[in-house]
């Protein structure tokens with residue numbers, strides 16, 4: 001069966017994190033209700049163009065903070081999804097959750113709609129750091145709800161952040177050690193990147209924020225591996241799991257197709273990559289005018305598609321499967337990218353079990369190799 005992902009973007013948050021440059025906003029319930037209505041309208045535009053939602057094999061609801069929708073709205077959204085997709089084909093149905101929003105009622109709702117993977121944005125357990133990045137949650141209350149969640153849905157991911165300004169190696173280590181004890185199935189661990197138009201960026205240009213230096217950041221990466229490698233082997237640049245690698249996210253890294261619905265959502269279908277507008281009012285206007293709210297389209301040539309396959313595929317520790325590549329394009333990857341042979345001869349890449357991959361010790365300079373291949 002071909003894989004086909006569906007991503008739904010909920011662009012609302014209860015608070016704005018100091019480092020965040022995602023399309024998101026703090027809004028009143030009336031705007032959220034309107035947005036849900038327009039999500040459904042956008043879905044209907046695809047139905048009118050005969051897009052077959054019954055071919056979907058995974059769903060990912062992200063944001064923003066999907067749980068910034070009140071339960072009634074989430075219920076309506078899940079109900080809509082159940083009407084249009086064939087759940088016997090759904091391999092993975094993920095929703096992102098803010099730890100503060102977790103409740104028994106919400107968990108029961110997830111279970112009743114067959115949601116089988118929960119991604120929780122923890123970032124850090126250190127109270128001072130949480131305060132610094134403008135996030136907060138009551139750990140004891142979270143723990144109570146987490147234990148209930150774990151008894152109902154076993155596939156749980158924790159998002160953790162490192163290189164937070166002011167963060168020490170010990171704080172990172174304490175957070176990871178405490179979270180490992182909770183036995184989730186998966187970790188996504190990201191470095192804080194200073195992005196323009198964020199609270200942190202404004203503080204930085206005023207000289208009020210000191211970033212983590214390279215030496216400490218490197219030690220943090222080593223610490224992450226030291227703590228996670230045994231029970232959570234790395235399988236992608238930022239992702240770690242032994243037996244619960246994310247089906248939906250692997251679609252992206254394997255250059256498979258997906259449809260994105262909602263503000264700023266990206267899609268990759270029929271050799272086209274496109275992205276919806278990031279402006280909420282343009283989103284509403286386009287849909288009112290019966291138009292797809294798309295602001296950017298890139299038509300991919302065969303060469304472009306192969307390059308995307310390379311860029312995404314080498315993000316995975318297992319690399320790119322040679323037979324899959326050949327069956328898909330009817331060409332050999334070494335003919336399309338002759339430099340790969342040189343990389344193997346020089347000992348940077350290797351072929352293992354029909355997969356070509358970057359050797360572990362060179363994984364951190366992946367961008368350098370990808371750049372050469374392009």
Ligand code: SF4
Pocket residue numbers: 012013015016017020021022024063064065121
């Ligand atoms: S990091 Fe997530 S929760 Fe924080 S503002 Fe950005 S989208 Fe919202």
